[in-house]
Every structure is written in structure tokens, then in C-alpha cells.
Amino acid sequence: MGTSLSELLAAAQPADAAEAGAAAAPVAAPQYDPECAAKLDRARGAILRLMQERRPRFVAAFEQMTLDGHAIRLRVPTPELREEMLRSKTAMLLRIAELAGVTGMIDLEIAVDETVRAARPIRLEDRVKHLTDKNPLLTELRRALDLEVE
Structure with missing residues (x-):
């Protein structure tokens, strides 16, 4: 009915051996472009x-x-x-x-x-342009609420 501790250890040996073999496999060195x-x-x-x-x-x-x-x-x-x-x-x-x-x-x-x-510091115009590029609806929101960029 039950399984002994030695049977469990014996069953676990192949998995451990496979992991050890995978860990010992050489890892390819990163390749760099010479130019x-x-x-x-x-x-x-x-x-x-x-x-x-x-x-x-x-x-x-x-x-x-x-x-x-x-x-x-x-x-x-x-x-x-x-x-x-x-x-x-x-x-x-x-x-x-x-x-x-x-x-x-x-x-x-x-x-x-x-x-x-x-x-050069980031100007307000650059920030506004970046935000409107990310979300074009901001231009419509500014227009609808009659907001000025300050």
C-alpha cells in the first residue's frame, strides 16, 4: 500500500541526474558584431x-x-x-x-x-506634443474644455 522512503529516493535519482546534466551543458557565449x-x-x-x-x-x-x-x-x-x-x-x-x-x-x-x-531643457511644447502623440484625444479635450497650455 505505502511507498518506502528508499523507493521514493530511487525514483527521484533519474530526474536529479537529468537536471545535473542540463546544468553542466555549456551555455553559448553571446555573439557580438565585430563592426x-x-x-x-x-x-x-x-x-x-x-x-x-x-x-x-x-x-x-x-x-x-x-x-x-x-x-x-x-x-x-x-x-x-x-x-x-x-x-x-x-x-x-x-x-x-x-x-x-x-x-x-x-x-x-x-x-x-x-x-x-x-x-537643453525639455520645453512645455515638447511635453504637450509627447502627450498628444501618445493620446490624440487630449487635443479634443483641451479644445472642449477651452484649456490653455501654461
Whole structure:
């Protein structure tokens, strides 16, 4: 009726052996495009336009980006901006790789440097444009309520 402890342990041995074999399997090293830095440098303008369209807050950091092999290095003024950038890191890097024609992986390194200031502040018009691009109904709401942008 019952099962002994030794029978349970014996039955569990093959599963443990399979897990050990899977853990010992070599993991492929990430593949990097040998011309990554050159491709990213050629696509710098397109990357800046992409950031202007999709992530205006990131433009100042990408204007001062440095390229080192397969890594993009950015400096930002606040830890909050760094965290925001890290949250959207994967989507940004996929889009950047597509724009630049990079076939391998790209690394993104973001350092907080409080001496860095934006080349130009984000203007109210930029904020309004970004919000209305995200939701075109805001324009109708402003018009219906007769609101002025201040």
C-alpha cells in the first residue's frame, strides 16, 4: 500500500541526474558584431531621431553617448533617469540594433554623473506634443474644455 522512503529516493535519482546534466551543458557565449561600434557611429543621427520621437527625456544622454566596441556608454544626471532607462533597456537596444544593422548583442552602460546637465531643457511644447502623440484625444479635450497650455 505505502511507498518506502528508499523507493521514493530511487525514483527521484533519474530526474536529479537529468537536471545535473542540463546544468553542466555549456551555455553559448553571446555573439557580438565585430563592426558594432562603426555601425552605431554611422547610425548616430537615426538613433537621436528615434529617441526624440519615442523617449524625449533620453535625448540629452544619447547626444553625449560614447561607443566602446559593442557597448553604448551613457551618463545621466539622476538615479531616477537611470532606472527609467534601465526599465526600457531591452526595447531600446532592439530598436537601436535594427536601426544600425547590428547583428550581435549590444551592451548598455549607464552611469549617474550629477555634473551632467541636459544640453537643453525639455520645453512645455515638447511635453504637450509627447502627450498628444501618445493620446490624440487630449487635443479634443483641451479644445472642449477651452484649456490653455501654461
